[in-house]
Amino acid sequence: MKQLFPDLWETREEHPFHGVTTHAYLLTQDRGNALFYSTGIGEELLEIQRLGGVSRQYLSHRDEAGQPLATIKKMFGNQLCCDALEVNAISQYSKIDVVFEGPSVEPDKVEVIQTPGHTAGSTCFVFCSPHGPRYLFTGDLIYPEDDGWGTLVQSHAGGQKKTLCESLMKLREVSPDVVISSASVRRSAVQAVTSDQWRAVIDQAVARS
Template identity: 45%
Template sequence: MQQIYPDLWQTRAEQPLPSVADLVTRAYLITRADGNLLIYSTGLADEHQAIGDLGGIRRQYLSHVDEAGPALKTLQETFGSELWGHAVEADAVLRRAGVAPNRTFTGPETHGDLEVMPLPGHTPGSTAYLYRSPHGRTYLFTGDTIGRDDRGVWTAGYLPFSDKAQLVATLRRLAELAPDVVLSSAFGRNHPHTEMTAPGQWRAAVDEALAPLLTAA
């Protein structure tokens, strides 16, 4: 577990598909006085121990169904945490993880200092989360909707099962935000999170990810 900001910790990389060496996943723990939040998921036992050392988890938030696996049940049983996910993918989460979300959403919600933003396209239940840290930065968790590959190129999570029109609309909505840090779930090994340090940098990143979707036949 690596601390990247005063209240934000990043887990070690996991490789979900052995055949794709440069594709990795990470999870993020937001530490808070009234209970920590885990964004995405991790199946690494030593990271579960590290999470416990940092105070455990109050709520875990999935960005989409591909984060569902046996670790969800383990985390819930270990920490008594509340699992959140999009209602449209709740049954699929149960099939994959052996546990269903305790709570679901269907539209935008505000959970204290966390904004829940369902943004379909990569999958029907894909969701982004925006957290305004009391330490001054705004964190945008994009799941697999947008991230950087190993070369640093911003890429959209467009796969054969994705809905291109929805994904394009989602990316355009994300471009209107003003995050200080963008943290994806599963993209290239070298760029799990990126600080936005210049005006227009985030919009340019989204435009870079959009371009192949708009030019493809």
Template identity: 40%
Template structure:
């Protein structure tokens, strides 16, 4: 694991997608006095491997995990159950992705939501359907001065540009386009995705972020 900012750590990179072996996946640990928050899920690649255990041990040293905020159900694997059992973490997901999370991980979410609102952890949950019907992004304004936007697989950096993909296709990608339009109105300083061919986190300027969401929309076709 590595420290990105005073209150944000990135887990060891994994490569869980056999069809795309060079794609990198990370989770992110947000440190909070009221309880740490893990975005996405770590240990997805292979449970029990040395680096996965090392990450969980480091997370324990940093205060454990109070909540796991999932961006969509593709992040759910048996490692989610392991994290919940070790740390007593509450699992949070959009209601539309709750059932497949339980099916894939063996653990039911503790908290589900439908609408955009601020969670008790002080993180804003923003439904962004398109990649899956229950995809969601999360916005957090850090007391250290930066605004973090956790985008899951709704949009991610890729070889100098930005891209996106949808699995809930209506032929026009209408929901996903609307979600990207919504994200374009936000003003993040740092964008952190689940997966990328290079780096899952990127610092952005306001005009860069508008261009990023436009580029991702163009990739949808």
């Protein structure tokens, strides 16, 4: 585990596809730790246990589902959370405890933003850290790629170009300090941005979509 901020940790990288790097991120707080995305690395789960375990695991979309979900739930007894439109694809791996039907602020102060486009139920999460940064977890809706940012529409999973662009414009107003994707291509998934830089990233992504 690599500590990025006082309350945020990154698991070791995994490579599900050629050129693609993924991580999970543990947000530590007194009201219960939150795990964003997923990891199947046993040593990292032991580190997560050392850091206080997991109260909630947040998935941004179905591509983060797999056998590790059941392992994590068995180890930590956590709640698994995802959007209603991703339930069918994810529930084959583990029981889902919290289903998002709309935007919300969860008991652990994680803000849920529904952002369809990559898949039908793609979801982003915002957390305002008491240590200062405003984190935006984007899943695969938008991700660092080489010297820019990429997007991908998975039409077989209900993704649509129109809704992707609408979701990107929604994220334009978030003004994050740190953007954390679930995957990246030849570049770190964790990017510090200013408000102006982030708006420019979104505008360029929409123009290319």
